[in-house]
Amino acid sequence: MEIPYILTSREARLLLFSKGTVKLNLDLRKTNRTWEITKDGEEFVFPDGTRVSKEVIEKIAKDDTSVYLVRRGVYKAAIAGEHFYKLVPTIPPTIEINGIRMHRTKEVNPLQDTRSKVNAVKPKEGETVLDTCMGLGYTAIEAAKRGAYVITIEKDSNVLELARINPWSRELFTGGKIQVIQGDAFEVVRKFKDESFDVIIHDPPRFSLAGQLYSEEFYRELFRVLKPGGRLFHYVGNPGKKYRRKDLQRGVMERLRKAGFVGVKRVEEALGVVARKPLKEKG
Template identity: 80%
Template structure:
């Protein structure tokens, strides 16, 4: 794959303030590598020879919530189709769909948010993990780094395309311990055999966008595919005490118990709920 160089508004401002020569990290801080960029004749010259006019860099500098990339031209890391999808220059990036961010970014960052969720169920060496809603894949990557084998599901092909662009998502497609499945988790879960997974990490979109992923029917499938003694983490978020006059976390916990989960409890630091499938014989 040819090198792709990423620019944030902060990077663009550094280019504008440079005196003709500057070293920048161009992979959204995924590594510590830097590249020298020169200003020649009013254009910035990138390592692959791409020349970018000062006016373009000035526009990027004013666009605080968007990631750009350089590859024989300058492009937004965004997709406009039936909705508007883009990478947002948090470190690591989050994805924004129609103005809604898919990770917690207030008082935390997407990487710490991911670690809090994964720590709630602690997947270990050789375990199998079902990650129901991939997004940019940070959860799947973190679980795989701990030695687990992961199947991660993503319904939206536009999200998968942004993950392919994002340098922080690269291990989804190159790490060898992760299988990406495109489809609706509600349907895909039914294909797995009973007792296939040690851990399920369920991080669905908000209830108003994916109500069936909060349903008792779907929870039965998660219970079925977990091995006895298996652990579930369910992200709920912080919808306020009442969501449309319903206590969302309480409703989630009640439905999990009804389908057979035990030791159901909140994990405040991860804004979610953990539960277990009873061990065999209990």
């Protein structure tokens, strides 16, 4: 797959201010690399020869909420189907599905959001981690950087397609320590052997979209595949709490205990819950 050049409103504005040749970062600041773009009359010429009119660059410059791909044409990094998916130009990017962002972006950036989740269970060198809901893969990548081997699951082919475009997701497909499985976590986890994982990071879509991933039945499967003494982090967020006084975390904690987990407690900074599987009793 050819890797496209990536433009946001920031780069578009820099192009409009340029007088001739300009060097720009075109991978959402994942690296410090720059590419040379030349101005030819009312067009901008990219390194692969793609010509983009000033009019198109002006439109991109006014759009602060989208990511654009340049490769023999200009395309918005968005997919319309049953739902509407788009990359959002936070650094690193997040995905928006039907207008709902998949990472926290107000008080923290998506990378800080990811690290708070991974820090809740602290994967170690040589451990095996299950990441139940991949998204853009930042959790899997962060766990792999800490020396763990990671199996990550993603149900949605549209999310996978955007991950393949996103420079910040590249290690998912090139790092060697991450195995990506496309499928429904509810079904995929059933196929794993007992006591396969040292750590599970469970970051499901909101309850209204994936209620079965919050069920006691699913938690029992997570308990089964976790090694004795293994750690679980479950991202829950605070949906509905502010306005309806509904405490989703409390219900999650009750079901985790029923499934056999111990040490169940809230991790406020990560908006989730940690738990562990008891060690086997001797004798």
